[in-house]
Amino acid sequence: MALKVAALEAEDVATCDLEVSEQGELHRRYRIEGVPMVVVADGEGVVRAGFVGTVSSEELAAALAAARDGREIR
DSSP: OHHHHHTTOBTTBOOOOOOTTTOHHHHHHTTOOSSSEEEEEOTTOOEEEEEESOOOHHHHHHHHHHHHHTOOOO
16 A cells, blocks of 8 residues: 555655554544544644445545545545
């Protein structure tokens, strides 16, 4: 999943791979409880989508488009 998500990085899209042992605060902030989990947050840190387990590239692209537009994807 990390490679699929990293491929989406752009000037206005930041990605990071968080290890709970190193980034526990961010795991708590975004309520990451499963692995793998992808959280899509907007520039203000508002979570717009979240996926537990594997997710398709199409689903990720739709979630990014929604976040850019200020919409949530469930």
